[in-house]
Amino acid sequence: MRSVGLAIVVGLLVFLAACTNAPVVAPAPEPPPVEPEPTPTQVVVGVDDLGAGFNPHLLADRSPVTQALSTLVLPSVFRPDAEGALQLDTTVATSAEVVSTSPFTVSYELNVQASWSSNSPIAAEDFVYLWQQMRSAPGTVDGEGYRHITDVRSRAGGKAVDVVFDQAYPQWQYLFSGLLPAHILKDAPGSWTGATAGGLPASGGPFRVIGVDRGRGEVTLARNDLYWATPATLDQIVLRRLDAGPMAEALRTGGVDVAMPATEPEFTSALAAYEGTPAPRPTVTDLALRADNGPLADVRVRQAIGSLLDRERIRTEVAPGALAANAFGLAPSQPGYAPTGPAGPDPAAAERLLTEAGYTRSATGAWVLGSTPLDIVVAAGAERSTDLAVAQAVARQLEAAGIGVEVVAPPAADLYSLRTVAATPPPTSTTPTPVPTATPAPTTAPAGAPTAAATTATTTAAATSATSSPNATVRADVLVLPRAVGGPVGPQLASDYGCPEPTAALPNPPALPGGFCSAVLQPDLEAVATAAVPDPGRLATIERVLWAQLPALPLFQQTSLIVSTRSAATATGFGPGPLVTGPLTGAQRWVPPAD
Structure with missing residues (x-):
């Protein structure tokens, strides 16, 4: 019996030892709380129309929305300052200067960091594409200067461009504004017109187009995270199409921060509670x-x-x-x-x-x-x-x-x-x-x-x-x-009323939309187009002949009515802006309005 009892005691001790050495399983940790996605900082801009498309170089697409997208999304070699004087945009080109007068040649050194949001560089091919379209496509805006270009040459792997003209062209700084992504558009269905009807496929500026919803009447811009210069402060800018009554209500309730509708009775009446400023459209x-x-x-x-x-x-x-x-x-x-x-x-x-x-x-x-x-x-x-x-x-x-x-x-x-x-x-x-x-x-x-x-x-x-x-x-x-306005008057007159001349490279240039061509007027139009300062006498002659030929x-x-809420006015400084670039000039520096 003693041996049996001893065996029982030994077994119990072994069992207890085994239980003592068993690993302790800790309870599973609580998962960390899921942080809600931050609400994007944005400014909502009320507009009266979205426009037909977004190519800033097409007459058919002329609208304040297209102007805004060109200003914030597309690269331009020169941009107007607050007084409207052109200044080199060094985020796009580090230099641009006349390097030869025979033939007249302008050389552009492009910023090596400048690139499209598709990761392709902003390069010589974008200059070539715009030049070729502006001289050969019908229904363009201010094509005269591009007709004087005879060649666009690439250097430094596309990061330097030499533009050759058929004669001295003092207004060359107005060219190559609103560059478009050639690597996408040149092979896209519809290219020049169709590929920009629903937005802009790539950005070379501080914002990019992320959505065009015509059913909701909205165009949404988001910060371009691949922008190589100072990034935009806002996450988004939304351009929202509204009628007069809904626009006034949206301003009152915070659904819209600033607005730029046409200065027409229905809008001026509905927005009478706000101190509006008229701004001419280009x-x-x-x-x-x-x-x-x-x-x-x-x-x-x-x-x-x-x-x-x-x-x-x-x-x-x-x-x-x-x-x-x-x-x-x-x-x-x-x-x-x-x-x-x-x-x-x-x-x-x-x-x-x-x-x-x-x-x-x-x-x-x-x-x-x-x-x-x-x-x-x-x-x-x-x-x-x-x-x-x-x-x-x-x-x-x-x-x-x-x-x-x-x-x-x-x-x-x-x-x-x-x-x-x-x-x-x-x-x-x-x-x-x-x-x-x-x-x-x-x-x-x-x-x-x-x-x-x-x-x-x-x-x-x-x-x-x-x-x-x-x-x-x-x-x-x-x-x-x-009719586009805002640039130098000489090239503008030649673009609108001149006779595009056939060349070996372009034997059949597009006619003007109205089919007008005056051999008598053409020498005067050419003279004012290529003058640094057009002769007032020639300008008066052109006006007189045009009224005779009609x-x-x-x-x-048209003008826009520039209005904003009190907090948005402080946060954005929203105003008319230069005639060519419009009220959203400088929007990359806007901050969110206070609640």
Whole structure:
């Protein structure tokens, strides 16, 4: 028994020892709390329209939003300072200077750190791409300087560029602004027009485009984390399209921090609680009168149209906050501007001119040439609501004077580049204008209803435009045309009214949207385009000849209403900015408004 008891005791001791040496399992640690993602710092900018596309070099894409994107996203060799004087942007080029006068050659040394957000360098190929498009693509903005370039040469692995001109060109510093990413666009479907309709595919500035939502009416910019210079302070800038009432409410509740809508009654009234500042936009709205074909090929008919139209009435109906324009060169907001044309209208002069051209009044009061009625086509870009309102106002006045009018609304990119366009009628209701599928364009319509002027115009569309077959094409006689302003007046006049000359490299240069070309005027246009300071006498001669030939009829320069909340005004210093770069100039230095 003693041996059995001893065995039991030994077993218990062994068991207890085994239990004592067993490892202790610690409880699992609590997972760390998940930190919420920080809310991006941002400024929301209220706008009245997003525009048709975002290529700053296309007439069809002229808009304050495109101007803002060009200023904040695209690289430019020179930029205007607060007074509008051009300064070298050393984040893009460390030097740019004339290195030869025979031939006239400008050499650019590019910043070796400068690169696109796609990680490709900003290089000579971007200069080549812009030069080639500006001299060969129709419907461009200020192409004159690029037509004088004969070669663009790459050095230092693309980080140095020599630009050769056919003669001395003193305004060379205005070229190569808003460079585009050639390595993406040159092979992209639609390239020059289509590839920028939905945004900008790469950034060479402090911000990049991360979203274009036309259904919501928003363009979102985010800080470009690959930007090699001082980074932007804000995480995001959102450009939000709103009508007048919602914009005022968004400013009141904090949904919008600053705003820059058109200076029109619905906005000035809705935003009356804020101290607004008018800021001119770098675009004058003209009527281009087709001088190369159709009834307006006769200068007497063009002059008659000009005499019939009450331009001041058109402005007050469509854009009463705009500045009346009455010159072909300088815009009303530019120093030195002075009206150079007649005030008008002059119905007696119009009747005399039409009679001299062989037209008579029919029993119904319509103007006819023999048995053929005087019918013209007035066209405006489908995506440009103010232009559509202008076209309708023009149609009402001409029809009241006995001229038949068809109003069409093709895609803006087609209107300024093609000789014939789709005979798409303008909208007949307040629904957003659909974008035809024939041309690459935004896939969804802008949010919200049109402005009051556009609404008034579209409700009368059925009375002022003929019904066209969906597949019909027409040649527009009168085009509502945006004209870029803000640069030197000589190259601007040559770009807008000169005759692009054929060269061995470009035997068929694109014609101007209005088809105008005057051999008599061409020497004066060339002289002012290549002068450091244009001769005032030549400028006066050009204005006089243009009023006599009337390839276009200036209407008005739109302005923006610059408003902001109190906290946003302190945080951003939001203001008009230089005419060329606009209210978002310097937005990379904005800070978030205080709550």
